Amino acid sequence: MTVWPMSGAGNTFAVIDNRTTAIPLATISAITPSLCDRTSISLRAAEGVLVLQRMDDHSFIGDFLNPDGSYGAMCGNGGRCIVRFAVARGCTPRNDGTMDFVLSGESYHAQIIDADNVAIRFAAPRSVQAYAAGALHGVSAALVVVDVNSDHAVVRASDLQIAPEEFRSFDLAALALPIRHHAAFPRGVNVNVYMIDADGVIQLRTFERGVEAETGACGTGALSTAVTAVMHGECGKAVRIQPPSGRVLQVAILDSNEGMILQGDALFDAPPTEFNIDTRTYQ
Numbered sequence: 001m002t003v004w005p006m007s008g009a010g011n012t013f014a015v016i017d018n019r020t021t022a023i024p025l026a027t028i029s030a031i032t033p034s035l036c037d038r039t040s041i042s043l044r045a046a047e048g049v050l051v052l053q054r055m056d057d058h059s060f061i062g063d064f065l066n067p068d069g070s071y072g073a074m075c076g077n078g079g080r081c082i083v084r085f086a087v088a089r090g091c092t093p094r095n096d097g098t099m100d101f102v103l104s105g106e107s108y109h110a111q112i113i114d115a116d117n118v119a120i121r122f123a124a125p126r127s128v129q130a131y132a133a134g135a136l137h138g139v140s141a142a143l144v145v146v147d148v149n150s151d152h153a154v155v156r157a158s159d160l161q162i163a164p165e166e167f168r169s170f171d172l173a174a175l176a177l178p179i180r181h182h183a184a185f186p187r188g189v190n191v192n193v194y195m196i197d198a199d200g201v202i203q204l205r206t207f208e209r210g211v212e213a214e215t216g217a218c219g220t221g222a223l224s225t226a227v228t229a230v231m232h233g234e235c236g237k238a239v240r241i242q243p244p245s246g247r248v249l250q251v252a253i254l255d256s257n258e259g260m261i262l263q264g265d266a267l268f269d270a271p272p273t274e275f276n277i278d279t280r281t282y283q
Contacts, residue, residue, distance in 0.1 A: 008077030010216030010245020066210025076219020119263035152224035176207035217243035
C-alpha cells in the first residue's frame with residue numbers, strides 16, 4: 001500500500017489512493033491506528049487518514065478516518081488535502097478552478113486557489129447551541145456547540161481568565177476532557193479555545209475527538225470558532241485564524257445562510273512511502 005504524507009495548515013494526514021486496490025473501508029479502519037503511528041512508517045504522526053475511492057473528470061469521492069479508525073465526520077483540513085491529492089492524481093478542475101467532491105458521504109464544492117492553497121465551501125452549521133457557565137454538570141465554562149458535520153464545543157479564553165501570554169501554554173487537555181466526554185454529547189465533541197489578538201487574528205487551540213490530543217490545526221474547529229466569534233460580535237464575517245502550527249487559515253461566513261468558506265494550504269510533506277501489511281488479516 002502506498003501512502004502519501006500531507007498536511008493542511010499543519011494538520012497531518014496519511015493519504016491513500018484506493019481506486020485500484022479497493023480495500024474495504026472497514027479494513028482501512030482496522031489498520032488506521034498503524035498508519036497514523038509515527039513508528040510504523042516513515043511519516044510523522046498522522047492525525048487522520050484520507051482515502052480516494054473514485055474519481056471522474058471534475059469530481060471525486062473519498063473518506064476520512066480519525067487515528068482511532070472511527071469515521072463518518074468531516075475534516076476541513078483533510079478535505080482540502082484530498083482535493084489537492086485528487087488533482088495530483090489526475091482529477092481536472094473546471095476552467096474556473098472549481099471541482100465537486102463527496103467526503104464521508106457529504107457533498108462539497110472546492111476551488112483551487114493556487115499551487116498550494118485550496119478553498120472549500122461548507123453549508124451553514126446544522127445547529128448552534130449556547131450553554132451558559134455551569135449549565136452542564138461538571139463544566140464551569142460557558143461554551144457554544146456548533147455542528148458543521150463535525151461537532152465542536154467552543155470556549156472563549158477570556159471567559160476562563162486565561163491571559164494572552166498564557167494562551168499557548170495552559171493545560172488544554174485538563175479543560176477539554178470533561179467536555180469531550182460529557183453525557184450531553186453522546187457522539188463526543190471536539191473542544192476549541194480561542195482568543196483574538198491585537199491584530200484581529202483568532203488564535204486557536206483544538207483538542208480533537210479521535211486524535212484524543214491537541215492537533216496542529218483543525219479546519220472544522222476554525223469554522224466553528226469563527227461562527228462563535230461572529231455570534232459574540234467579536235469579529236467580522238471574514239477572519240484569519242492561527243492554529244498552533246502557525247499556518248493561517250481564512251474563514252468567510254457568507255450572507256443569507258449560504259454557508260462558509262475555509263481556505264488554507266494543502267501540502268505534500270514528503271515522497272510517498274510503501275506501507276507493508278497483509279490487509280487480508282483484517283478482513
